[in-house]
Amino acid sequence: MIIERVEAIPYRIPMRKPLHFASGAVHHMDNVLVRLTTDTGIVGVADIPPRPYTYGETQAGVVALLEGLFSDALMGADPLDRGRIHAALNRTVGNFATRGGVDVALWDIIGISLDTPVHRLLGGFTDSVRVSHMLGFAPVDEMVEEALRYREVYGITAFKIKVGRYPLSLDIDLCRALREALGTEAELYLDANRGWTAADAVRVLDATDGLGLTFFEEPNDAKEVLGRRRLVQLSRIPIVADESAPSLGDAAREVQTGGATALSIKTARTGFTESQKVLAYAEALGLEVIMGNQIDTQIGSTATVVFGAAFAHSSRNPAELSNFLDMADDLIAEPIEISDGSVLAPRVPGVGVRIDPEKLARYRVDGKKD
Amino acid sequence: MIIERVEAIPYRIPMRKPLHFASGAVHHMDNVLVRLTTDTGIVGVADIPPRPYTYGETQAGVVALLEGLFSDALMGADPLDRGRIHAALNRTVGNFATRGGVDVALWDIIGISLDTPVHRLLGGFTDSVRVSHMLGFAPVDEMVEEALRYREVYGITAFKIKVGRYPLSLDIDLCRALREALGTEAELYLDANRGWTAADAVRVLDATDGLGLTFFEEPNDAKEVLGRRRLVQLSRIPIVADESAPSLGDAAREVQTGGATALSIKTARTGFTESQKVLAYAEALGLEVIMGNQIDTQIGSTATVVFGAAFAHSSRNPAELSNFLDMADDLIAEPIEISDGSVLAPRVPGVGVRIDPEKLARYRVDGKKD
Numbered sequence: 001m002i003i004e005r006v007e008a009i010p011y012r013i014p015m016r017k018p019l020h021f022a023s024g025a026v027h028h029m030d031n032v033l034v035r036l037t038t039d040t041g042i043v044g045v046a047d048i049p050p051r052p053y054t055y056g057e058t059q060a061g062v063v064a065l066l067e068g069l070f071s072d073a074l075m076g077a078d079p080l081d082r083g084r085i086h087a088a089l090n091r092t093v094g095n096f097a098t099r100g101g102v103d104v105a106l107w108d109i110i111g112i113s114l115d116t117p118v119h120r121l122l123g124g125f126t127d128s129v130r131v132s133h134m135l136g137f138a139p140v141d142e143m144v145e146e147a148l149r150y151r152e153v154y155g156i157t158a159f160k161i162k163v164g165r166y167p168l169s170l171d172i173d174l175c176r177a178l179r180e181a182l183g184t185e186a187e188l189y190l191d192a193n194r195g196w197t198a199a200d201a202v203r204v205l206d207a208t209d210g211l212g213l214t215f216f217e218e219p220n221d222a223k224e225v226l227g228r229r230r231l232v233q234l235s236r237i238p239i240v241a242d243e244s245a246p247s248l249g250d251a252a253r254e255v256q257t258g259g260a261t262a263l264s265i266k267t268a269r270t271g272f273t274e275s276q277k278v279l280a281y282a283e284a285l286g287l288e289v290i291m292g293n294q295i296d297t298q299i300g301s302t303a304t305v306v307f308g309a310a311f312a313h314s315s316r317n318p319a320e321l322s323n324f325l326d327m328a329d330d331l332i333a334e335p336i337e338i339s340d341g342s343v344l345a346p347r348v349p350g351v352g353v354r355i356d357p358e359k360l361a362r363y364r365v366d367g368k369k370d
Numbered sequence: 371m372i373i374e375r376v377e378a379i380p381y382r383i384p385m386r387k388p389l390h391f392a393s394g395a396v397h398h399m400d401n402v403l404v405r406l407t408t409d410t411g412i413v414g415v416a417d418i419p420p421r422p423y424t425y426g427e428t429q430a431g432v433v434a435l436l437e438g439l440f441s442d443a444l445m446g447a448d449p450l451d452r453g454r455i456h457a458a459l460n461r462t463v464g465n466f467a468t469r470g471g472v473d474v475a476l477w478d479i480i481g482i483s484l485d486t487p488v489h490r491l492l493g494g495f496t497d498s499v500r501v502s503h504m505l506g507f508a509p510v511d512e513m514v515e516e517a518l519r520y521r522e523v524y525g526i527t528a529f530k531i532k533v534g535r536y537p538l539s540l541d542i543d544l545c546r547a548l549r550e551a552l553g554t555e556a557e558l559y560l561d562a563n564r565g566w567t568a569a570d571a572v573r574v575l576d577a578t579d580g581l582g583l584t585f586f587e588e589p590n591d592a593k594e595v596l597g598r599r600r601l602v603q604l605s606r607i608p609i610v611a612d613e614s615a616p617s618l619g620d621a622a623r624e625v626q627t628g629g630a631t632a633l634s635i636k637t638a639r640t641g642f643t644e645s646q647k648v649l650a651y652a653e654a655l656g657l658e659v660i661m662g663n664q665i666d667t668q669i670g671s672t673a674t675v676v677f678g679a680a681f682a683h684s685s686r687n688p689a690e691l692s693n694f695l696d697m698a699d700d701l702i703a704e705p706i707e708i709s710d711g712s713v714l715a716p717r718v719p720g721v722g723v724r725i726d727p728e729k730l731a732r733y734r735v736d737g738k739k740d
Contacts, residue, residue, distance in 0.1 A: 280650035
């Protein structure tokens with residue numbers, strides 16, 4: 001079985017509700033669907049979300065890479081030879097989301113060809129993952145209302161609060177209001193997307209002490225090296241590296257030098273193969289991981305579910321899966337269902353995503369037809 | 371597909387040539403063949419070498435565990451649910467070889483059921499691994515002759531020299547003689563099996579400086595904590611943790627605290643699943659790994675080949691695969707072939723080992739029949 005077609009399909013879907021956070025906002029999903037077809041007629045797909053402000057990739061750049069250098073490495077290769085394929089892809093620096101997407105699409109083909117769901121091929125630990133919902137910037141009462149509504153409608157009891165604003169009291173009051181409204185049972189944790197200085201982040205930790213927050217993601221810019229380390233040492237809750245640890249090597253560097261005490265793993269940037277390495281590294285060191293969300297579509301979120309369910313260590317904490325609910329639409333044919341606060345891993349062979357051809361035709365922006 | 375039979379078959383095969391090293395000697399292989407049978411008729415096998423002086427396991431203990439606690443965890447389980455199975459097995463402390471063997475047998479079933487060689491399921495990097503031959507204690511001229519013969523007959527150009535004896539000059543002279551006889555092209559590295567003190571190991575490093583040795587495995591007892599760390603700091607070549615790092619957690623502890631700068635990975639003790647984690651941990655930190663040999667039969671050595679070939683990082687250095695040549699016989703039906711200094715990973719589905727029923731009947735010591 002060899003790959004004989006590599007397609008990069010750029011598409012745009014508006015957000016029903018734009019997501020606002022300390023490092024930016026997302027109004028549209030300008031993503032790329034990667035589609036690999038084998039000589040045996042198997043089609044593997046994955047979603048690639050370019051994030052120019054986080055990793056430097058653009059929609060056009062992703063397409064160019066997939067149709068150029070990456071096509072050269074993929075055409076004629078057997079998807080099972082992924083070690084060899086990755087060695088070729090890894091000659092290109094950066095471009096995490098593009099490489100991650102290719103890896104997920106390769107695994108999709110492998111799963112389909114072996115007639116087995118990928119979460120079972122990867123690790124076979126469990127069949128579902130608990131969901132954490134991300135609360136983007138809005139007036140306090142709206143954010144509280146959203147959290148209560150998501151608990152009511154979807155059974156979600158874990159929330160990631162986007163913070164990182166000034167004055168600090170804005171977010172401190174928000175945390176208090178959410179804890180008060182949700183009670184002690186809800187899991188609440190913070191993500192400042194580098195919005196604060198280390199010193200201010202310590203102030204927030206002090207001011208929110210007693211609220212039972214569980215993690216604090218990217219409180220400040222990791223490049224503020226000494227400040228970050230001082231913060232890590234002072235924090236009683238794990239400091240999560242996310243955009244400062246987009247690859248295995250970056251994760252190791254950040255953790256080994258005292259810049260983080262937990263890791264966010266995103267299949268959108270490290271696929272399954274490298275995510276498995278990051279997970280093993282975290283497990284070796286006893287670091288907790290959170291399955292993160294790259295503001296993923298349902299295609300991308302399904303990949304997160306698949307990986308999260310595969311391993312004990314990746315399924316321990318709730319996974320960030322609900323961003324897709326803010327999108328106006330999706331390319332997926334069968335929507336993800338969140339119920340009782342959890343999502344089931346697909347039981348069908350492969351990663352388990354089917355693309356709706358009509359939606360693809362409607363949202364693709366390359367003017368081509370299937 | 372579920373496991374419906376768990377068999378632990380103890381057997382004894384004499385060594386043609388006993389292996390002598392600083393921490394002991396092996397005259398017989400008193401191993402256990404683990405055999406898992408599914409309701410679909412698939413049989414997965416693996417070899418378990420108990421090493422009482424290294425890990426504390428005994429042949430009878432392995433059998434008891436497999437027939438008792440581990441049977442409870444395995445019977446009725448789907449081999450693909452290995453994350454769940456391992457969570458159950460890991461409740462039992464230690465017993466690395468027993469757990470490693472079960473994991474390999476599970477992967478054997480998975481590979482057979484998916485009609486795919488396991489090295490491709492695991493990572494699909496390459497199809498063969500280079501071989502390193504282990505030179506056990508003997509008079510210098512015999513060891514030199516053995517190295518030359520293995521190079522001539524098998525094309526092997528990498529040798530692990532068992533050292534750790536007193537007076538130090540014994541092994542220093544040995545290293546010089548081997549380098550002189552084999553020339554600069556051969557890869558030579560040391561394994562003292564904790565035979566020296568840290569101070570003596572530093573003396574050996576000084577005395578062998580310029581001989582181009584590449585690794586130094588377990589120079590002293592890792593429990594000699596400060597001495598080991600001083601040695602690691604002074605050594606210009608990586609200090610390899612082997613028996614001091616029999617699991618992921620032990621490897622992390624030893625490396626993070628400065629006790630080692632490279633890792634030996636043995637499928638006989640960490641199977642495939644945990645070996646993959648150790649490998650990822652090493653890759654994250656840029657540590658080299660050596661695929662080691664637990665004085666493995668050809669069944670065990672095949673597992674090492676399968677894992678070694680699967681990944682770029684595990685196939686970089688030659689793997690220790692040739693110990694089986696010193697055994698009088700083996701249970702394997704089709705012997706491993708070393709040619710041009712390499713061994714091919716089996717192309718058949720599963721791990722690729724077939725058991726010879728006559729040999730099993732001859733060497734098993736439980737008085738039972740198949």
